[in-house]
Amino acid sequence: MDFSELRTVVEEVELVDGHAHNIVPLDSTFPFIRAFTGASGDALTFSPHSLSFKRNLKDIAELYGCESTLQGVEEYRRVNGIQSICSTCFKSARISTILIDDGFELDKKHYIEWHKNFSPLVGRILRVERVAEQILDEGLPDGSSWTLDSFIEVFVSKLKLLNINVTAAGEIYGFKSIAAYYSGLEINTNVTKNDAEEGLTQVLASGKPVCVANKNLVDYIFLQSLEIAQFYDLPVQIHTGFGDKGLDMRLSNPLHLRAVLEDKRYSKCRFVLLHASYPFSREASYLASNKTVFLQVYLDFGLAIPKLSVHGMISSVKELLELAPLNKVMFSTDGYAFPETFYLGAKKSREVIFSVMRDACIDGDLSIPEAVEVVHDMFARNALHFYKLSSANNDVSLSNNLPQKLNINSLVTNEL
Numbered sequence: 173m174d175f176s177e178l179r180t181v182v183e184e185v186e187l188v189d190g191h192a193h194n195i196v197p198l199d200s201t202f203p204f205i206r207a208f209t210g211a212s213g214d215a216l217t218f219s220p221h222s223l224s225f226k227r228n229l230k231d232i233a234e235l236y237g238c239e240s241t242l243q244g245v246e247e248y249r250r251v252n253g254i255q256s257i258c259s260t261c262f263k264s265a266r267i268s269t270i271l272i273d274d275g276f277e278l279d280k281k282h283y284i285e286w287h288k289n290f291s292p293l294v295g296r297i298l299r300v301e302r303v304a305e306q307i308l309d310e311g312l313p314d315g316s317s318w319t320l321d322s323f324i325e326v327f328v329s330k331l332k333l334l335n336i337n338v339t340a341a342g343e344i345y346g347f348k349s350i351a352a353y354y355s356g357l358e359i360n361t362n363v364t365k366n367d368a369e370e371g372l373t374q375v376l377a378s379g380k381p382v383c384v385a386n387k388n389l390v391d392y393i394f395l396q397s398l399e400i401a402q403f404y405d406l407p408v409q410i411h412t413g414f415g416d417k418g419l420d421m422r423l424s425n426p427l428h429l430r431a432v433l434e435d436k437r438y439s440k441c442r443f444v445l446l447h448a449s450y451p452f453s454r455e456a457s458y459l460a461s462n463k464t465v466f467l468q469v470y471l472d473f474g475l476a477i478p479k480l481s482v483h484g485m486i487s488s489v490k491e492l493l494e495l496a497p498l499n500k501v502m503f504s505t506d507g508y509a510f511p512e513t514f515y516l517g518a519k520k521s522r523e524v525i526f527s528v529m530r531d532a533c534i535d536g537d538l539s540i541p542e543a544v545e546v547v548h549d550m551f552a553r554n555a556l557h558f559y560k561l562s563s564a565n566n567d568v569s570l571s572n573n574l575p576q577k578l579n580i581n582s583l584v585t586n587e588l
């Protein structure tokens with residue numbers, strides 16, 4: 173079989189990155205070693221000995237033409253500066269659109285608008301738990317204490333207010349929930365107001381900065397957000413599978429979402445399960461498949477690529493495709509803090525998808541022309557459709573490189 177056309181398409185397609193985070197300047201306290209690992213503290217001692225760490229470091233050193241050590245790459249970054257390394261990384265990554273969840277707190281992070289220097293279209297994803305925490309941190313104008321009603325009133329109006337701007341300026345393309353980090357994905361769809369009120373009291377008693385990590389409150393916020401997302405037909409990204417320290421991975425299995433997915437009140441809500449749900453990729457595939465009634469479940473393989481070994485990346489994408497429709501599976505970089513993470517996400521995704529598609533052709537699952545279509549779908553078209561970027565994306569391509577004017581106003585910086 174001749175895979176040259178498939179290879180060319182995979183290498184040349186412009187990418188739509190549906191899930192990423194802000195980049196930080198060189199003097200941020202967020203250490204560069206975190207580009208290669210989610211570990212922190214003492215665990216960092218072991219990180220350099222993982223397959224993905226060694227491979228990703230080598231790839232960056234090769235891109236920069238510098239010594240293949242962490243010190244070598246850090247020296248290159250210092251000498252060249254953030255603008256230059258961003259240009260190098262994004263030029264090679266060829267990403268036409270980035271959706272940024274700016275609820276991931278990073279020291280000195282650049283505003284969303286700043287990223288338009290490197291990608292023509294940049295949009296925002298609202299992390300709902302972070303919105304809640306910022307509201308509770310700010311307090312009520314008259315200094316009185318929060319009740320569930322007063323909090324939810326502000327929370328809902330904040331999400332709605334932002335969504336009025338969606339229509340006007342096309343800024344916000346979806347919500348994101350990290351319920352998996354706080355109390356897991358087994359959302360209680362019958363959580364009562366009383367339970368949530370108790371949760372709120374407990375959370376506030378722990379002082380500031382507020383962390384909403386109380387299951388009843390997290391579940392309540394999650395369900396409120398679904399109602400708004402559904403009303404505005406905005407998709408909801410859900411953290412599933414592996415993540416940073418503090419995550420109880422047993423509870424990030426997406427099968428726990430069954431009650432939410434079966435609840436008629438949210439039947440029109442569109443979900444995307446992030447991170448290939450690794451290691452629950454087969455479970456995610458099942459949820460997105462035609463074997464279930466969950467038509468509204470989509471899949472995203474960011475983070476699994478590039479944070480796993482080559483075998484891990486290929487096998488988890490293959491597992492996603494065991495049952496799921498090909499038009500429900502999407503690329504993202506899950507890039508954060510460092511432009512190198514965007515570069516690695518793009519580069520490794522191209523390599524992995526080529527390998528997976530080539531094998532699908534050899535196995536007889538796909539013809540080469542079908543595989544070519546799948547490449548366009550996974551890298552761009554599925555996300556354009558899912559996040560309704562199609563109209564915003566008109567004329568936005570790296571070839572004409574004209575930054576699309578997005579009306580980022582004060583509401584969409586860090587003020588939430």
Ligand SMILES: [Zn+2]
Binds near residue numbers: 191192193
């Ligand atoms: Zn992420």
